[in-house]
Amino acid sequence: AQKVTQTQTSISVMEKTTVTMDCVYETRDSSYFLFWYKQTASGEIVFLIRQDSYKKENATEGHYSLNFQKPKSSIGLIITATQIEDSAVYFCAMRDLASSSFSKLVFGQGTSLSVVP
């Protein structure tokens, strides 16, 4: 069965620094898709970046990038030059092909990021 695990419950960093959030996943499928979302204080869930398992290059999107280590089933999110507005809860999520062609997202537990001045 699919499983996504985020072991960091909360992280606090200084503004303008770089932070990495960890995520490991389990799947029996050889093809899968990994996503990072952030949830703001209002509850809104915002899509940030994705990694397709068949792509070797790490995805980047603005000041977000991924550290995809397929042999370790790991997909870390890296945020560079953090801003106060990056304070949120970050969720790692996965979809694979094994469960269903209508497959739903499976989420991790979330990591709360606090960016302080």
Added chain:
Amino acid sequence: NSKVIQTPRYLVKGQGQKAKMRCIPEKGHPVVFWYQQNKNNEFKFLINFQNQEVLQQIDMTEKRFSAECPSNSPCSLEIQSSEAGDSALYLCASSLRTISGNTLYFGEGSRLIVV
């Protein structure tokens, strides 16, 4: 800002009352998902649609929960008889296609409090 529009943002219901939430998916997205997020940040998939057709739903939704995505109207999720355990954030998401590689885009959610 979300392109998936959910209303209302908050609703407070007594136990046994009906609770109805609505969702307008992102324009051009025929696939709609409903998730429930509890206070521990755990997500539970409830149901998904492609256009007006239900694709999957969990057992829970077949009993007290009902949902629909009528043509030319917002999608909706309704709880027939609210229970305290239904208090949660209900999230609607949409995507362009059903296949796994498609990204889900979420709305701001409807927060239900059952008193």
